Every structure is written in C-alpha cells, then in structure tokens.
Amino acid sequence: QVQLEESGGGSVQAGGSLTLSCVASEYVPYMGWFRQAPGKEREGVAAMAHSPNTNDADSAEGRFNNSRDIGKNTLFLKMNNLIPEDTGVCYCEAGRMWTSGIPDPRDVDYWGQGTQVNVSS
DSSP: OOOEEEEOOEEEETTOOEEEEEEESSOOSEEEEEEEOTTSOOEEEEEEEOOTTOOOEEESOTTEEEEEEGGGTEEEEEEOSOOGGGOEEEEEEEESSOOSSOOOGGGOOEEOOOEEEEEEO
C-alpha cells in the first residue's frame, strides 16, 4: 500500500502563496491534488505524470502550478494569489495509471490524510 504524506498547509492572507508537498512511500505513475472546501464535494485541482519521459500535467486552477522531484517521489503544488474561497483541506492523491488528466475521485488509488489551507480576507 502506497503511503502519501502532505505538508505545507497553513494560514495566509488573501493574495499570499503556499507551497504544498506530497511524498509517496514508493514510485507511482502519477500524483495529484484534490481540495475540499467546507460543505462542498472534493474537487480535482491538478495532476502530473511521474515519469522522466514526460512532463504531461493537468490543472484546473490557473493560479496553481505543479512541479515534481521524481527521484524523491515528491509532488509540489505552488498556490499563488490565494483567495478566501481557497480555504479547505488539500489532499494528495496518486494512482497506478496516468490517463493524461485529473482523475475522477472514484478512480483514485491512494489518498493522503490532507493538509489544511486557510485564507483570510
């Protein structure tokens, strides 16, 4: 069972930035991020292939950027120009097959415990 450990969440003021990190216990073909705002469903934010042969990635939020360190099984999410509506829990996810896009949450194989992001106005 692959273990995912997130870090980097916290509290910032609107307009600020945060960088989240997710470390997988072993290699996985792709990694990504979902977020869940209070009272809302979990939604996909970004995902990226974890192969040295491709930079294929997908993002649902133009203010957020994926990057990776394949050698360390780590995915990063740089969150820029944060707004109060970005408040919620961010979850790292990973899967056994990369399908060139943010997956349906029902198809995710592995989930992290989540890291809280709070954005104040």
